[in-house]
Amino acid sequence: MSGLVALAQSPQYFTATLxxxxxxxxxxxxxxxxxxxxxxxxxxxxxxFTAxxxxxxxxxxxxxxxxNFGILYQNSFNPLSPLSNALRSDDGSSGNPGDNYYIARNLTAGTTYVLVSTSFYTGEYGSYQVKIEGPFTTPLPVEMASFQANLNEQAQVDLHWTTQTEKNCSYYMIQRSLDGKNFTDLARLNTKAVNGNSDQPLEYVFTINNPKRLTSTAFYNLTLTDIVHPALFYA
Known part of the structure; x- marks a missing residue:
C-alpha cells in the first residue's frame, strides 16, 4: 500500500504498521x-514524495x-525489480528488534522519490515511525500525522489517517492507482474540523469494499481541498 506524501514542515513524522x-x-x-x-x-x-x-x-x-530496513528510490519502485532505481539501502548495525535505519541523501527539487520501509527479516510485523528532515518549510492547510492502508480480515482495504491540525480545510478525496502514477477518484469525505479548522488531532477511517477486483498491488492517495483555494494537497 502506498500514499503520496506532502512534505510540509521539517521535521515531519509518519507512522505505519507492517x-x-x-x-x-x-x-x-x-x-x-x-x-x-x-x-x-x-x-x-x-x-x-516529490522533493x-x-x-x-x-x-x-x-x-x-x-x-527496520529502508531503501530510497528515485522516480519509481518496482517490487518485482527491487534493485532498479535504488539509491541507498540501510539497516541498523545490530540486526535486533528496535534497530533503526538512517538514510541521508542530497535530493533534487521537483524529482519524485520513493522510500520503502520494511524489516530486515521475513515475518517481522509491528508499528514504526519515520522522521524526515530537510530544507522544506512549505506551509499546508493540514498537518498530517499518519496515513495507512491495510487489508482487514474481510479482505477489505481500511484507510486510516490522523491530522494534528487543520486550517481552512474542506474535504478529502480518496484515490486509487494500479501503477502508482495514474490515480482515479474513489470517494469524497468531508473534514471533521468545525468550520474547517482544528488544533486538535482528528482521526479518519474509510473502508473500501471491493478490493477483490484488484489482481496486483494498489496505491492510494489522499488529497485535500482547501476552503480558501481550490488547489489539492497530497498526503
Missing amino acids: VNGAPTFQRPNIGTPPSGLSIYSPVYHVFS PVSGLYTFEANSPSID
Missing part, C-alpha cells in the same frame, strides 16, 4: 546503491518491536 498478509518483496542488501538481493522477503510500505526544494534530506526509522 502487518501479516501485506505485499512482500525480496529486499536488497545494504549499499549505495545496493548491488544484490538478500535471502529475505519481508512485507513493506511505500512512501512516495519541494533541493538539499540534504534524512530519513530515520524508529520501532521498539522490529528491525
Whole structure:
C-alpha cells in the first residue's frame, strides 16, 4: 500500500504498521546503491514524495518491536525489480528488534522519490515511525500525522489517517492507482474540523469494499481541498 506524501514542515513524522498478509518483496542488501538481493522477503510500505526544494534530506526509522530496513528510490519502485532505481539501502548495525535505519541523501527539487520501509527479516510485523528532515518549510492547510492502508480480515482495504491540525480545510478525496502514477477518484469525505479548522488531532477511517477486483498491488492517495483555494494537497 502506498500514499503520496506532502512534505510540509521539517521535521515531519509518519507512522505505519507492517502487518501479516501485506505485499512482500525480496529486499536488497545494504549499499549505495545496493548491488544484490538478500535471502529475505519481508512485507513493506511505500512512501512516495516529490522533493519541494533541493538539499540534504534524512530519513530515520524508529520501532521498539522490529528491525527496520529502508531503501530510497528515485522516480519509481518496482517490487518485482527491487534493485532498479535504488539509491541507498540501510539497516541498523545490530540486526535486533528496535534497530533503526538512517538514510541521508542530497535530493533534487521537483524529482519524485520513493522510500520503502520494511524489516530486515521475513515475518517481522509491528508499528514504526519515520522522521524526515530537510530544507522544506512549505506551509499546508493540514498537518498530517499518519496515513495507512491495510487489508482487514474481510479482505477489505481500511484507510486510516490522523491530522494534528487543520486550517481552512474542506474535504478529502480518496484515490486509487494500479501503477502508482495514474490515480482515479474513489470517494469524497468531508473534514471533521468545525468550520474547517482544528488544533486538535482528528482521526479518519474509510473502508473500501471491493478490493477483490484488484489482481496486483494498489496505491492510494489522499488529497485535500482547501476552503480558501481550490488547489489539492497530497498526503
